[in-house]
Amino acid sequence: MAPTSLALPDTETISRIDSSSPTVSRLSDVWKHGYLLWIFTWRDIKVRYKQTFLGASWAALQPLFTMLVFTFVFSRVAKVSSGRDPYPVFVLSGLLPWQFFAYGLIRSSNSLVENRYLLTRVPVPRLALPVSATLTGAPDFVVSLGLLFVMMGFYRIWPSASGLLVVPLTMVVALTALSMGLFLAAVNVRYRDVGYIIPFFTQLMFFLTPVAYPLSLVPQPWRLLYSLNPMSAVVEVFRYVLLRNTVLEWKALTLAGAMVCTLLAMSFSYFRRTERTFADVV
């Protein structure tokens, strides 16, 4: 009955633990702990709509009502022109990557603090928490995408092969969320100010990203400022590969990509520098 049959092989690696031992995360950890990443993501998805009456319907209702309210406010009241695209489809196609980004950013920023109990009790690979948290919004994203296709059908807009670019673009969205979330998660361990910054920051960033209005409405001198926001290019491109089948704006996208890579490298380096004390201060 006792699990003696799990007797161990004699040749086992010896690990050294001291004040300088490399307990820092490496990029390869993401592959090495792939199963753990998947389990954490699965856990967050699984408990997302637990003990709710409407259950997973929430994933469809939220974007639906957001779309309706935005259409009323921005199209009817503020008279924002969405060009030749019907406004509901226009705004939904922008909300899709935005919501995925914002949810991923919020979840990953809070991931370490939310799991502080785990962090101080289990030798869990720390990088797994923010990384898996950025992917938690994926099911909602897929449902919203379904809703978008229904809306596009309603307005008789047919996606073409360029729509497939949505897949790599979605990965860019996740990486963008991670590039900021990783840093903020590490800071959050020490200073809970992050908890106050995040809602504020995402709200301001939402208005500075062409989600509810097209980038073409932004006066030329301000465009440069917009190009500093990687989500700006990503949202624009995301929208036009689906709705217009247009050629990608490679320049803007490359710039956004470079920006995300730089941010990611900086965040990761900060994360590695601070993670040794996570369990002590969280």
Add this chain to the structure above:
Amino acid sequence: MNEVVIRTEQIGKAYEFGNRRGLVDLRERFSQAIRARLRPRGLTSLEPDGNVWAVRDISFRVRRGEIVGIMGRNGSGKTTLLKMLSGITVPTEGWAEIRGRVATLLDVGAGLHAELTGRENILLNGATHGMSRREIRDVFDRIVEFSELGQSIDQPLKYFSTGMCLRLAFSVAVFQRSSVLAVDEVLAQADPEFQAKCLEAMMGAAKGGQVVLFVSHDLERMRSFCTRGMVFERGRLRCDCAINEAFVHFASEAERPVTPATEFLSEPVAVEG
């Protein structure tokens, strides 16, 4: 069989004194800056060295098959030692070498989720403790069987009692492929039958060559199955000897009064929320 599995050399962990572990907020920054200006030149800081040693100067070797009972009052450094050995926290000084993997059970609820069922929690808990998909699959049924949770295993964990959670957590810990099984004071949550089963399982693990580190306040029980005892007192290893001797040592030490100042500092209390 008598291969050394754990070796520590003057290992120690210091925490910064106080509530925020050395974190300084804006108000404090200002007052520090002002005080620094007001303070006459040449006068050194009056502030004491803000470190508290949770554990210090611990050296020992543990060989395969040993069952080590770790005793000590609250805050004497038992958990901090286990945390360093399992890689949760980094030692401030000294070092340790560990052959193979450490399976830790520091707390009943760590790595479990209230909204998931017992079965789902086995996956979650196994993965958070570093088990691969394959490892979990191989022992999944035996974990379920060992926990003796019956039909409750398909219920969300929020309807579990603490004792039932412990059954689940212990079952996962004992079926990990590890060379060290470190169990902190958690068995008190279980009923006597399951406690006996746990002890039997730990003895079986030791027979198979695993090291068992067992923290408990149940001295009688420890005496019955540990082979070696360690007594911690205010972060120091006061006694490392045969269990009976350690027991006597601990009993006599327990009669001495302790200064409460260091009592509660070293083991941070986990508060959810």
